[in-house]
Amino acid sequence: MVKIALLGFGVVGSGTAEVLTENKKIIEERLGCAYEIKYILDLREFPDSPFGSLVVHDFNTILNDPEVTVVAEMMGGSHPAYDFTKACLMAGKNVVTSNKEVVSTFGVELCALAREHGVRYLFEASVGGGIPVIRPMINDLSSNKVAKISGILNGTTNYILTEMRDKGTPFSDVLKEAQRLGYAEANPSADVDGIDAARKIVILAALASGKLADPKTIPTEGITAISLTDTHVAAAFGFSMKLIGHAALTDGKLTAFVSPRMVPAVNPLSRIDGVFNGILVNANMVGEVMFYGPGAGKLPTASAVVADIIDIIANRDADPKPILWEAATDSDMADFAGYVCRRMWILKSGAEIPAALAFDDMKVVDDTVALLGAPCDEATAASIAKVLGESLLSVYRVLD
């Protein structure tokens, strides 16, 4: 009998209890092994929950119980989630988590600690919610060198951009509606400023490169400045505006950043709408594969947490296969100034177009002039933007 403790009984925590209970019979059959939830750590009481009697308030009850061998951390935030995770690993307990903030910030240390103590630290639910992507990248793309990852990694912003496109409602109004529907937090910054997507893209990039970049230092741009004119320009060219987490490995150097991008219709990410996520991976042997599904939500995210718990129980007698990451140093990172892509330039009507701005297509949309630029690097783009000055309303990277 494997004894499990859940840290946190919020949305994902209560979903995890539900998945472990609802599908208990089929999971135990697959495992050939029984399990039970022994404790749920939360500050609150849940007298009306069927799991209410399992709630404890003192983390040490869990830490000091040698029967508990699997701990699922679903508290969110860095502290005390990181501290509790560290203590569990050091006590020889396996930990699974949905906490992208902890994985992206402390992943190097926590993976090393797991290795040192002969246990596992798994985090399938930290990226893409219920979408299987982390384990498939480790196991199924193991025969490949991953060259590029582009993902719609945040359901809230994708919902907002989809509504802006389909209903012509401006950003601020859609955000309010998303908050009303519970798709966006009262403080929406982590979503709309791209912070959540940055955490997720550094995790995916680390799976491809072994180097975990600091999510706070990668170029990160959110969606707050996107106007309806910008989405109209995208539509006029047959593109969709999406917030993309992007990672690439070129000559051993890692590029990772988050920004809104105009996605041409031929790219399967262009058609991933609403709260869904999609992660497109380019690898040297398989070519292009995509993982698609619900990027958030109670039961989908819990489904991934429980898949990690099952993985640990199923392999409890095998040597744990460690995930080995190093912290990315400056010399591991490509110079972002050299990042090359096509760009969409949106200028005030009548603006003078500098000679350096080579473009392939031009359309007039909502009293602006939209130019689909030829590929250029960030440094060139910045100098063109400087020349354009106030004539430039906005410029977007195109995802090719």
Place this chain on the structure above:
Amino acid sequence: MVKIALLGFGVVGSGTAEVLTENKKIIEERLGCAYEIKYILDLREFPDSPFGSLVVHDFNTILNDPEVTVVAEMMGGSHPAYDFTKACLMAGKNVVTSNKEVVSTFGVELCALAREHGVRYLFEASVGGGIPVIRPMINDLSSNKVAKISGILNGTTNYILTEMRDKGTPFSDVLKEAQRLGYAEANPSADVDGIDAARKIVILAALASGKLADPKTIPTEGITAISLTDTHVAAAFGFSMKLIGHAALTDGKLTAFVSPRMVPAVNPLSRIDGVFNGILVNANMVGEVMFYGPGAGKLPTASAVVADIIDIIANRDADPKPILWEAATDSDMADFAGYVCRRMWILKSGAEIPAALAFDDMKVVDDTVALLGAPCDEATAASIAKVLGESLLSVYRVLD
């Protein structure tokens, strides 16, 4: 040092040699273990290939060499592929394969043999080419009950249907072009008659249910009868015509069949075009996830074969986790007459519409009357078709 033998040096076999060689350094690093290809079994000689010196013609050379612990079968066809697989498993060798014919026909016996002899039989490459789908279904959806699978499982027919839709070229002409391009075999029956898709959907259905249905007995309809009028009707309703392998588990009963279906635009399968495959899985906790990528091709398929080889080497010291299937009996299968879906009825212009044909929408397309019918079961659909007689040009299931 793990010694690997390849059975078959055709498209997938030579691709597998290439992946194992090209990515050797990174794979060995991940494994912490060296490997080499010791033999390649083929009837032909390959004097100009860098792997030519590894070619042997006698299967017994491989079977009787105790150094060979992993065998990759990529011969295609049932015999001798099945016989060689069986002999290898019985000799205590792990086997991986891309051969859907063998897995779908002999999977129950071969999985049981692997278990009996303490080795593994893996077949990620048998469905969806390079797309990670089998291992993710086993590992990542392990926390779920899978309720429904709908897949575009055959790249050749998807290429043909895409060309028919986008270029307005009739089936027979596109088929010839596909044969010229190497996308279709000289004898295209396995693809265009849905046989290949039937093999793949029974494998996916077995992963969900534990019951392997006989691919020869499930209802299977190909794409040879699809006319341009049919694709025009699909387009007029905003649908795409796709060859869909479908499996569902309802009250413990399995439904599995292959047929062309009209796929509404909201379904992500509607936008999977050309030679790409997509597999949409509905499961009770995660909801809907999709796996997308190249469903065939030398290196993509080899990428999956090598992922299985890596899985075996990485877990060589662990207890093999057996896949346990039973042969599906009649009582495991749902009565297909009870299968309910919407249908698109395409009638000769001026045909009398029977009262039993309830429909939600009607359009006139290419001198036909196309009716988007309300949901009805197969038995009802058959009796309506009988009443319509020669007025009925065609009828398609809609994928909702």
